[in-house]
Amino acid sequence: MGFSIWIPKADRGAVLSHWSPRQGVLFDVLPMNYDETTIKTIENIDVLWLRGRAIARAFEVEHTTAIYSGLLRMADLLALQPNMDIRLHIVAPDSRKGKVFTEIRRPVFSLLDRAPLYECCTFISYESLEELASSPHLKHLSDTVLEDFAEVTE
Secondary structure, eight states: OOOEEEOOHHHHHHHHTTOOOOTTTBOSSOOOOOOHHHHHHHHTSSEEEEETTEEEEEEEEOSSSOHHHHHHHHHHHHHHOTTOOOEEEEEEOGGGHHHHHHHHTSGGGGOOSSOOHHHHEEEEEHHHHHHHHTOGGGHHHIIIIIHHHHHHHO
16 A cells, blocks of 8 residues: 555564565664654554655554553654644454443543544454455455455454
8 A cells, every 4th residue: 555564573573474564665663753752652553554754554453452551652642743644543353342432532532632532543343354355346455465464363
Protein backbone atom coordinates (compact mmCIF):
# COMPACT_ATOMS: atom_id res chain seq x y z
CA MET A 1 0.00 0.00 0.00
CA GLY A 2 3.04 2.22 -0.25
CA PHE A 3 3.80 2.52 3.45
CA SER A 4 7.03 1.79 5.26
CA ILE A 5 6.57 -0.11 8.50
CA TRP A 6 7.95 0.10 12.02
CA ILE A 7 7.71 -2.80 14.46
CA PRO A 8 9.33 -2.57 17.90
CA LYS A 9 12.66 -4.39 18.09
CA ALA A 10 11.36 -6.64 20.90
CA ASP A 11 8.53 -7.91 18.65
CA ARG A 12 10.45 -8.33 15.41
CA GLY A 13 11.60 -11.89 15.94
CA ALA A 14 8.06 -13.19 16.37
CA VAL A 15 6.68 -11.13 13.48
CA LEU A 16 9.52 -11.90 11.06
CA SER A 17 9.17 -15.63 11.70
CA HIS A 18 5.80 -15.32 9.86
CA TRP A 19 6.43 -12.40 7.50
CA SER A 20 9.19 -11.56 5.06
CA PRO A 21 8.96 -7.88 4.12
CA ARG A 22 10.21 -6.60 0.81
CA GLN A 23 13.53 -4.76 0.89
CA GLY A 24 13.19 -1.25 2.32
CA VAL A 25 9.70 -1.74 3.78
CA LEU A 26 10.69 -2.30 7.42
CA PHE A 27 12.56 0.50 9.18
CA ASP A 28 15.50 -0.37 11.43
CA VAL A 29 15.56 3.16 12.88
CA LEU A 30 12.66 5.59 13.00
CA PRO A 31 13.36 8.52 10.64
CA MET A 32 12.01 11.17 12.98
CA ASN A 33 13.33 14.23 14.77
CA TYR A 34 11.23 14.23 17.94
CA ASP A 35 12.45 14.60 21.51
CA GLU A 36 13.67 11.48 23.31
CA THR A 37 10.43 10.98 25.27
CA THR A 38 8.33 11.02 22.10
CA ILE A 39 10.71 8.64 20.29
CA LYS A 40 10.63 6.15 23.20
CA THR A 41 6.82 6.24 23.12
CA ILE A 42 6.64 5.84 19.35
CA GLU A 43 9.18 2.99 19.29
CA ASN A 44 6.95 0.89 21.57
CA ILE A 45 3.77 1.12 19.50
CA ASP A 46 3.12 -2.32 17.97
CA VAL A 47 2.89 -1.29 14.31
CA LEU A 48 3.40 2.04 12.57
CA TRP A 49 2.70 2.78 8.94
CA LEU A 50 4.85 5.62 7.67
CA ARG A 51 4.71 7.59 4.49
CA GLY A 52 8.11 9.20 4.15
CA ARG A 53 8.96 10.52 7.60
CA ALA A 54 5.35 10.96 8.74
CA ILE A 55 3.34 8.43 10.73
CA ALA A 56 0.07 7.76 8.89
CA ARG A 57 -1.38 5.06 11.17
CA ALA A 58 -0.54 3.48 14.49
CA PHE A 59 -1.80 0.07 15.58
CA GLU A 60 -1.75 -1.53 19.01
CA VAL A 61 -2.38 -5.28 18.77
CA GLU A 62 -3.93 -6.45 22.01
CA HIS A 63 -3.92 -10.22 21.79
CA THR A 64 -3.08 -11.12 25.38
CA THR A 65 -1.77 -7.89 26.90
CA ALA A 66 -3.83 -5.38 28.84
CA ILE A 67 -5.99 -3.16 26.64
CA TYR A 68 -5.11 -0.23 28.89
CA SER A 69 -1.39 -0.36 28.03
CA GLY A 70 -1.99 0.06 24.29
CA LEU A 71 -4.45 2.88 24.85
CA LEU A 72 -2.00 4.56 27.17
CA ARG A 73 0.71 4.53 24.46
CA MET A 74 -1.76 6.06 22.00
CA ALA A 75 -2.77 8.74 24.51
CA ASP A 76 0.88 9.45 25.31
CA LEU A 77 1.60 9.94 21.62
CA LEU A 78 -1.28 12.41 21.23
CA ALA A 79 -0.36 14.22 24.44
CA LEU A 80 3.29 14.59 23.36
CA GLN A 81 2.44 15.55 19.75
CA PRO A 82 -1.12 16.99 19.76
CA ASN A 83 -0.85 18.37 16.22
CA MET A 84 0.19 15.05 14.70
CA ASP A 85 -2.29 13.97 12.00
CA ILE A 86 -2.41 10.25 12.60
CA ARG A 87 -5.06 7.55 12.63
CA LEU A 88 -4.98 5.26 15.66
CA HIS A 89 -6.28 1.69 15.88
CA ILE A 90 -6.63 -1.01 18.51
CA VAL A 91 -6.56 -4.47 16.91
CA ALA A 92 -7.90 -7.33 19.01
CA PRO A 93 -10.20 -10.34 18.96
CA ASP A 94 -13.88 -9.41 18.72
CA SER A 95 -14.32 -10.92 22.20
CA ARG A 96 -12.25 -7.99 23.62
CA LYS A 97 -14.28 -5.24 21.90
CA GLY A 98 -16.34 -4.45 25.02
CA LYS A 99 -13.20 -4.11 27.11
CA VAL A 100 -11.66 -1.75 24.53
CA PHE A 101 -14.76 0.47 24.52
CA THR A 102 -14.90 0.50 28.34
CA GLU A 103 -11.23 1.42 28.70
CA ILE A 104 -11.13 4.01 25.90
CA ARG A 105 -13.89 6.01 27.62
CA ARG A 106 -11.99 6.33 30.92
CA PRO A 107 -11.78 9.97 32.05
CA VAL A 108 -8.00 10.12 31.65
CA PHE A 109 -8.35 9.45 27.91
CA SER A 110 -10.99 12.16 27.51
CA LEU A 111 -8.73 15.06 28.49
CA LEU A 112 -6.42 15.13 25.47
CA ASP A 113 -5.98 18.48 23.70
CA ARG A 114 -6.82 17.08 20.27
CA ALA A 115 -10.02 15.25 21.25
CA PRO A 116 -11.09 12.39 23.51
CA LEU A 117 -9.23 9.21 22.56
CA TYR A 118 -12.49 7.45 21.68
CA GLU A 119 -12.89 9.97 18.83
CA CYS A 120 -9.36 9.40 17.50
CA CYS A 121 -8.91 5.65 17.87
CA THR A 122 -10.90 2.89 16.19
CA PHE A 123 -11.34 -0.79 17.01
CA ILE A 124 -10.43 -3.37 14.36
CA SER A 125 -11.27 -6.98 15.12
CA TYR A 126 -9.17 -9.92 14.00
CA GLU A 127 -12.34 -11.30 12.49
CA SER A 128 -12.85 -8.24 10.28
CA LEU A 129 -9.25 -8.50 9.05
CA GLU A 130 -9.72 -12.18 8.26
CA GLU A 131 -12.90 -11.28 6.34
CA LEU A 132 -10.97 -8.66 4.37
CA ALA A 133 -8.27 -11.20 3.60
CA SER A 134 -10.85 -13.51 2.04
CA SER A 135 -12.49 -10.78 -0.08
CA PRO A 136 -11.99 -11.35 -3.82
CA HIS A 137 -11.88 -7.56 -4.31
CA LEU A 138 -8.74 -7.36 -2.19
CA LYS A 139 -6.98 -10.42 -3.55
CA HIS A 140 -4.00 -8.29 -4.61
CA LEU A 141 -3.56 -7.22 -0.96
CA SER A 142 -4.30 -10.54 0.66
CA ASP A 143 -1.45 -12.22 -1.18
CA THR A 144 1.08 -9.83 0.31
CA VAL A 145 -0.36 -8.42 3.54
CA LEU A 146 -3.60 -9.76 4.95
CA GLU A 147 -2.72 -13.47 4.83
CA ASP A 148 0.39 -12.69 6.87
CA PHE A 149 -1.85 -11.19 9.56
CA ALA A 150 -3.69 -14.48 9.98
CA GLU A 151 -0.40 -16.33 10.46
CA VAL A 152 0.97 -13.83 12.97
CA THR A 153 -2.18 -13.88 15.16
CA GLU A 154 -2.47 -17.69 15.31
